[in-house]
Amino acid sequence: MPTAKINAKKAMKILNNVVQYSDGFIKETKAQEARVTARLANLSIDGFYDYMDQLARVNPGMLHHVYEWGRVGDPGSRLFELKKQISKNNAVITSEFLTSETISSTSNEPFYEKAKIMEEGISVVVQEVEAQALFFEIDGVEYFRTGPIVIENPGGSEVRGSFVEQFEEFYNTYLDDVYLKAIRFYQYFMDAKPYERNFNSAVKSGNANMIGRKTALSWIENMPVGDLYE
Numbered sequence: 001m002p003t004a005k006i007n008a009k010k011a012m013k014i015l016n017n018v019v020q021y022s023d024g025f026i027k028e029t030k031a032q033e034a035r036v037t038a039r040l041a042n043l044s045i046d047g048f049y050d051y052m053d054q055l056a057r058v059n060p061g062m063l064h065h066v067y068e069w070g071r072v073g074d075p076g077s078r079l080f081e082l083k084k085q086i087s088k089n090n091a092v093i094t095s096e097f098l099t100s101e102t103i104s105s106t107s108n109e110p111f112y113e114k115a116k117i118m119e120e121g122i123s124v125v126v127q128e129v130e131a132q133a134l135f136f137e138i139d140g141v142e143y144f145r146t147g148p149i150v151i152e153n154p155g156g157s158e159v160r161g162s163f164v165e166q167f168e169e170f171y172n173t174y175l176d177d178v179y180l181k182a183i184r185f186y187q188y189f190m191d192a193k194p195y196e197r198n199f200n201s202a203v204k205s206g207n208a209n210m211i212g213r214k215t216a217l218s219w220i221e222n223m224p225v226g227d228l229y230e
Helices: 009-031 033-058 060-066 114-120 162-182 185-189 193-197 199-204 208-221
Strands: 080-087 090-097 124-126 134-138 141-145 149-151
Touching: 009 199, 009 208, 033 060, 033 080, 033 090, 033 162, 060 114, 060 162, 090 114, 090 162, 114 162, 162 185, 193 199, 193 208, 199 208
Parallel strands: none
Antiparallel strands: 080 090, 124 149, 134 141
C-alpha cells in the first residue's frame, strides 16, 4: 500500500511567527505603559483647562477669582496650574494657585493671593497705611471711613470652594463620561486594526518579533491627542 509523509515544518514556522509577532506586540505595549499614562494625564490637564475656561465665561460670578481681574475665562490669565506625577500606569494630578499680578480698578496694588483667599473664604482686613481714612465707592456713592474694614467673604457667595468643586466634578465624572469618550480615547485601544495591519507580513518573515514591537510602538505613538475644543 502507498504511504506518504507530511512535514509540519512550514506550518510550525508560521505558528511560531504568530507567537513571536504577538509576543513582540505585547512586550512593547507593556513597555510603553508610562507613555500611555502620561498621554492620558496630559489630555486630562488640557481638558480641564478648556473645561474651566468655558465654564468661567458662562459663570463668571463663580470662578472670577481664579483669573486675573477683568479677564475671566482667558487662558492666558489663569491663576491656577495643574501638574502631574507619573509612575507606570498611575498618574497623580495636583493643582496649585498662582499669584495675581494685575491691579483691580478699585485698588493701587495687586491682590497677590486673590485665588487662594477667595477660594477658601478667608476674611480680609483693609486698613489705612499712609492715609487718615479709607476711601471707597459703592454704586457711585463715595464713602470715607477710619479704622479697619473686615470683608468676610471677599469673593462673593458663589466663589468659596467653587474651584475644588469643579476640579472634583471634572476628574470624578466629566473626564471619563464626556471628554475621553468624545475624543474616542478608549475606543482607540479597542480597535484591532493596528494589530492586524502587519500581521500577514510578520508571519511570513524571519523577524516577526521586531515587527510586532514596531507595530505596537506606532500604535502607541498615534494615540488621540485631544481636539474636542478646537
